[in-house]
Amino acid sequence: MTGPDTGEPPSSSSLSDILKQGLEREGLGHEREDRARLALLQRPRFTIRARLGLLFLALFLVSAIMASAGWLILAGVEYRLRYVTATDVFANEIQQARRYEKNFFLYRSELSEVLQHLDAADLLLRQAAEDIGPVVGFAEMTTIRAHLSRYRHSIDELIARNRQEDFSGSTDFKTLETSLRDDGSRMVSLALDISKKERAQISSLISVIQKVFILTSVFLLFLLLYVALHLSRHIISRLDRLMAATQRIATGDFSPILPQRKYRDEFSYLTIALNHMMQELEQRQDVLVESHKIRAVGNLTAGIAHELNNPLNNIMLTSEMLKEDYAKLDDEARLDMVNDLIEQAERARSIVKNLLDFVRESEVKREQLHLHNLLEETLRLAGNQIKLNKVKLELEVHPNLPPVYGDRSLLRQLFLNLLLNALDAMPTGGKLTFKASEEKEVGFLAIKVVDTGTGIPAHLLRAIFDPFFTTKPTGKGTGLGLSVSQGIARHHGGNIEVDSTPGQGTTFTVHLPFVTIPAELKVSRNSNGSSVGSI
Amino acid sequence: MASRSLDICIIDDEIVVCKRLQQALTNDGHLVETFVDSRSALERIKEKRFDVVVTDIRMDEIDGMEVLAAVTEKGEDTKVIMITGYATIEIAREATIRGAFDFLSKPFKPNDLREMLVAAAKTLEVHDRP
Numbered sequence: 001m002t003g004p005d006t007g008e009p010p011s012s013s014s015l016s017d018i019l020k021q022g023l024e025r026e027g028l029g030h031e032r033e034d035r036a037r038l039a040l041l042q043r044p045r046f047t048i049r050a051r052l053g054l055l056f057l058a059l060f061l062v063s064a065i066m067a068s069a070g071w072l073i074l075a076g077v078e079y080r081l082r083y084v085t086a087t088d089v090f091a092n093e094i095q096q097a098r099r100y101e102k103n104f105f106l107y108r109s110e111l112s113e114v115l116q117h118l119d120a121a122d123l124l125l126r127q128a129a130e131d132i133g134p135v136v137g138f139a140e141m142t143t144i145r146a147h148l149s150r151y152r153h154s155i156d157e158l159i160a161r162n163r164q165e166d167f168s169g170s171t172d173f174k175t176l177e178t179s180l181r182d183d184g185s186r187m188v189s190l191a192l193d194i195s196k197k198e199r200a201q202i203s204s205l206i207s208v209i210q211k212v213f214i215l216t217s218v219f220l221l222f223l224l225l226y227v228a229l230h231l232s233r234h235i236i237s238r239l240d241r242l243m244a245a246t247q248r249i250a251t252g253d254f255s256p257i258l259p260q261r262k263y264r265d266e267f268s269y270l271t272i273a274l275n276h277m278m279q280e281l282e283q284r285q286d287v288l289v290e291s292h293k294i295r296a297v298g299n300l301t302a303g304i305a306h307e308l309n310n311p312l313n314n315i316m317l318t319s320e321m322l323k324e325d326y327a328k329l330d331d332e333a334r335l336d337m338v339n340d341l342i343e344q345a346e347r348a349r350s351i352v353k354n355l356l357d358f359v360r361e362s363e364v365k366r367e368q369l370h371l372h373n374l375l376e377e378t379l380r381l382a383g384n385q386i387k388l389n390k391v392k393l394e395l396e397v398h399p400n401l402p403p404v405y406g407d408r409s410l411l412r413q414l415f416l417n418l419l420l421n422a423l424d425a426m427p428t429g430g431k432l433t434f435k436a437s438e439e440k441e442v443g444f445l446a447i448k449v450v451d452t453g454t455g456i457p458a459h460l461l462r463a464i465f466d467p468f469f470t471t472k473p474t475g476k477g478t479g480l481g482l483s484v485s486q487g488i489a490r491h492h493g494g495n496i497e498v499d500s501t502p503g504q505g506t507t508f509t510v511h512l513p514f515v516t517i518p519a520e521l522k523v524s525r526n527s528n529g530s531s532v533g534s535i
Numbered sequence: 536m537a538s539r540s541l542d543i544c545i546i547d548d549e550i551v552v553c554k555r556l557q558q559a560l561t562n563d564g565h566l567v568e569t570f571v572d573s574r575s576a577l578e579r580i581k582e583k584r585f586d587v588v589v590t591d592i593r594m595d596e597i598d599g600m601e602v603l604a605a606v607t608e609k610g611e612d613t614k615v616i617m618i619t620g621y622a623t624i625e626i627a628r629e630a631t632i633r634g635a636f637d638f639l640s641k642p643f644k645p646n647d648l649r650e651m652l653v654a655a656a657k658t659l660e661v662h663d664r665p
Contacts, residue, residue, distance in 0.1 A: 305621035321555045325562065
């Protein structure tokens with residue numbers, strides 16, 4: 001016992017050690033958060049605002065294209081309408097001219113009327129050529145113009161030769177009549193043809209416009225539907241994720257949210273803020289656990305001081321007597337007394353060490369723990385307190401329980417909290433039972449802490465795990481014990497349940513997942529970080 | 536220091552306390568019986584009258600208060616000195632109200648008890664005289 005314990009940490013706890021451990025742990029939390037933030041920020045940026053902007057740009061472009069297409073087609077329709085009107089008027093003039101021409105051949109009436117109409121038709125053609133230009137029906141126009149000039153030529157010749165006698169019976173007269181009829185009817189039918197063709201064109205253009213409008217509307221509808229669905233799914237899925245994260249936080253899991261999508265958007269910044277908040281919360285939680293640990297020790301003070309006074313008293317009595325009787329005692333008696341001194345000093349040391357082990361271990365260190373040892377350590381720490389409260393203690397731990405994987409100090413604190421609560425519930429003594437058993441089907445261990453105390457009324461049961469909830473008088477309880485304990489259990493993947501009958505007692509059941517991984521493998525992985533197992 | 540020889544019964548579940556107090560008080564010429572187990576001590580008290588009973592308060596099974604009760608019940612002039620640790624001081628104060636002669640707080644020195652015994656012997660003498 002007196003040999004140098006090189007493997008063990010020094011048993012004296014210095015404040016700087018604790019602070020250093022705290023800082024390292026804090027640093028670790030920072031690092032984890034920083035990594036998550038970096039991962040979140042490293043993604044290319046594509047914000048929801050940008051997505052909305054793109055959507056509106058696309059909508060504008062589609063509408064603009066549709067509008068210009070409609071405008072162009074309408075312009076075409078307008079040209080063709082003017083052309084159709086011109087050809088209709090032209091056909092009308094020619095038909096008028098021909099009516100006078102026929103009258104001439106029937107009644108030999110004047111031909112000047114024909115010339116008037118031909119002039120009007122000619123003017124119309126020239127205007128149309130200027131106005132409409134070569135856009136439509138250029139070829140037909142030239143043909144019509146050729147016919148018109150020939151027709152006019154024939155009329156001019158007819159007027160000139162009509163003054164001659166017996167011209168009406170000559171062959172030239174017959175030829176002129178035929179050529180006039182031919183050119184006249186050709187012009188009319190051509191003009192009507194053009195008009196008919198152009199009308200067909202116009203109606204087909206109008207149907208194109210109708211189609212363009214319907215198609216764009218349908219296209220816009222689908223585009224909008226797709227974008228709305230996509231955006232809402234995008235936003236809702238992020239909200240769902242964040243909501244899940246907040247629920248996770250409520251159960252005490254403070255691991256940062258990691259990126260899942262390719263792009264970074266407004267939600268990424270919210271996630272970063274949440275991660276930061278979680279890191280802060282985790283630190284607060286650690287501080288809370290730590291400070292509550294000190295408080296739990298405070299509750300143990302009386303018992304520990306009492307326990308420490310026994311070896312101190314023994315040492316004092318023995319050393320006094322050794323001094324008093326030194327001369328008259330034989331060697332054997334002296335040695336006996338010195339051995340007593342050493343033994344009692346050792347006893348005092350172990351009391352202090354046990355306490356310090358509990359207070360000092362602030363670095364969270366996960367290892368395989370056997371419940372039997374864990375519970376015994378806890379009970380040793382509070383053993384005297386239990387005796388002082390005249391509480392009878394029973395420990396029922398099933399043999400061969402699988403180990404749990406967790407932090408020794410935190411779990412000891414959990415059981416100590418439950419134990420101290422049970423003692424408080426039994427001010428006039430009673431029986432306290434620790435029962436540990438296996439819930440094989442679910443892979444959990446169940447540790448029941450059963451007291452025969454005052455019990456908890458049903459309406460308070462739901463609130464007892466809330467922070468700052470306490471039934472103890474002001475100054476006696478912080479209301480954090482059970483909240484901290486629940487936090488520790490959740491931190492280990494378990495939870496605490498409570499069942500109570502007022503007047504008969506309360507049972508707290510701690511569920512903790514047990515370990516199924518072979519121990520050697522884990523140890524070797526922990527020691528050198530490689531994955532080489534020793535199995 | 537010893538004024539007269541007293542019959543003393545010492546009860547403490549700490550064996551070292553029994554051993555050293557026996558050593559110290561025997562040196563002073565008292566008759567000392569020690570008990571680690573309070574049950575057998577109680578039986579002995581029923582048989583024999585002691586001048587002084589020195590008992591620890593916190594013991595398994597039968598505690599110091601029950602020892603005090605048993606002694607006072609017997610009605611003999613026996614002084615009871617309670618030994619108390621840190622957590623039982625209130626009980627010790629209560630014990631003096633209930634008839635204990637005095638109490639000793641751990642850790643104490645043999646001389647603390649000796650002074651108390653001197654005082655106890657004096658009151659015993661005062662009572663003995665008439």
